[in-house]
Amino acid sequence: MSDSHVYTPYHPRWLRRRVSTYWWLQKWSYFRFILREGSCLFVGWFVLYMLLLVNAVGKGPDSYARILEWSAEPWVLGLNVVSFLFVAFHAVTFFEAVPQALVVHIGRTRVPGRLVMAAHYMAWALASVLIAWLIVGA
Amino acid sequence: MADHITLQVARYRPEQQSDITFDEYEVPCPKEWVVLDGLNHIKDRLDGTLSYRWSCRMGICGSCGMNVNGEPKLTCATFLADYAPGPIRVEPLPNFPVIRDLIVDIGDFMQKLVRVKPWIMRQTEKPVSEGEYRQTPEELDEYKQFSMCINCMLCYAACPIYGLDPKFLGPAAIALAQRYNLDSRDEGASDRMAVLSEHEGIWGCTFVGECTKVCPKHVDPAGAIQRYKLTAALESMKAIFMPRGA
Numbered sequence: 586m587s588d589s590h591v592y593t594p595y596h597p598r599w600l601r602r603r604v605s606t607y608w609w610l611q612k613w614s615y616f617r618f619i620l621r622e623g624s625c626l627f628v629g630w631f632v633l634y635m636l637l638l639v640n641a642v643g644k645g646p647d648s649y650a651r652i653l654e655w656s657a658e659p660w661v662l663g664l665n666v667v668s669f670l671f672v673a674f675h676a677v678t679f680f681e682a683v684p685q686a687l688v689v690h691i692g693r694t695r696v697p698g699r700l701v702m703a704a705h706y707m708a709w710a711l712a713s714v715l716i717a718w719l720i721v722g723a
Numbered sequence: 724m725a726d727h728i729t730l731q732v733a734r735y736r737p738e739q740q741s742d743i744t745f746d747e748y749e750v751p752c753p754k755e756w757v758v759l760d761g762l763n764h765i766k767d768r769l770d771g772t773l774s775y776r777w778s779c780r781m782g783i784c785g786s787c788g789m790n791v792n793g794e795p796k797l798t799c800a801t802f803l804a805d806y807a808p809g810p811i812r813v814e815p816l817p818n819f820p821v822i823r824d825l826i827v828d829i830g831d832f833m834q835k836l837v838r839v840k841p842w843i844m845r846q847t848e849k850p851v852s853e854g855e856y857r858q859t860p861e862e863l864d865e866y867k868q869f870s871m872c873i874n875c876m877l878c879y880a881a882c883p884i885y886g887l888d889p890k891f892l893g894p895a896a897i898a899l900a901q902r903y904n905l906d907s908r909d910e911g912a913s914d915r916m917a918v919l920s921e922h923e924g925i926w927g928c929t930f931v932g933e934c935t936k937v938c939p940k941h942v943d944p945a946g947a948i949q950r951y952k953l954t955a956a957l958e959s960m961k962a963i964f965m966p967r968g969a
Binding site: 598599600601602604608609611612614615618622682685686687688693695 | 735737738741742743793817818820821822828861864883886887929930931932933935936943945946949950952953
């Protein structure tokens with residue numbers, strides 16, 4: 586506990602227990618939270634990698650071939666697989682949280698949280714299909 | 724089912740010791756007994772020096788919150804038989820200073836609660852002769868969930884952010900502020916915003932979500948905080964793009 590509370594100086598005998606450095610290992614929900622927070626570095630890498638890829642595509646076939654070759658190196662491939670898993674984890678935990686943060690009304694009726702979450706998954710799926718069509722089909 | 728169960732009860736006698744120790748007591752374990760019944764049995768029959776808070780025994784007063792096997796629980800709503808064959812470890816709520824045995828100091832929470840002004844505020848009161856402030860069932864539903872809070876502080880005990888930074892306003896205080904912000908009769912949302920929007924207010928929350936899981940009244944303080952983050956962000960945007968008001 587912090588010593589900043591106004592009552593602290595007057596009650597020196599009260600026991601203030603320190604939070605363990607390893608508090609995040611005490612419960613699965615705490616560990617999941619730390620995993621979500623810590624893995625944002627991988628999400629950042631994923632964004633950076635996408636920008637590098639778009640940049641290479643913009644510079645022409647040689648540049649694109651070079652980045653494909655670099656991406657096939659085991660450490661880049663491994664990093665991207667791990668990053669993809671964390672990005673998917675972030676997306677799922679974000680969609681899980683949406684109904685708690687976003688309350689939607691249609692007229693005077695409150696839309697159930699499950700529907701709000703389902704709408705987000707639908708939007709995700711549609712966006713993925715659109716991007717896949719642009720890259721592969723168009 | 725075993726007819727007795729062991730309670731490992733945290734003891735802290737400030738005049739004798741500098742840290743918590745545990746005393747073990749064998750208590751009867753009929754299926755209708757809750758942890759609080761076990762503590763009352765200890766107090767009445769085995770060791771009268773044990774100190775703890777309790778009052779209503781029916782999950783309304785919120786005073787018997789303790790850590791039971793590492794989870795913040797209302798001891799009047801936690802059955803001994805669910806932990807058979809035991810033992811059951813009973814400790815004071817974490818994240819609060821311990822005064823004695825299972826009693827924690829709640830002064831910090833009480834100060835924070837007052838800061839968010841958890842009462843209905845009106846810009847102008849209408850005369851009594853004009854009657855009551857009426858409300859539709861839909862308007863009631865908007866805040867009813869948050870009005871179920873009994874100030875038991877289990878959410879503070881479960882929140883690692885409050886444990887690490889006691890300046891954080893905390894889940895229950897914010898949920899109760901939202902209870903009044905969402906009340907159609909209230910006109911005090913702008914008064915509460917300054918406190919809620921400060922760094923130690925809603926933005927201190929990193930959405931661990933454990934407060935909602937331990938809440939015995941299904942209040943969902945984590946949801947209240949995330950909803951208010953959205954409200955505060957929209958208000959900030961409005962202030963930037965519409966400085967003279969909408």
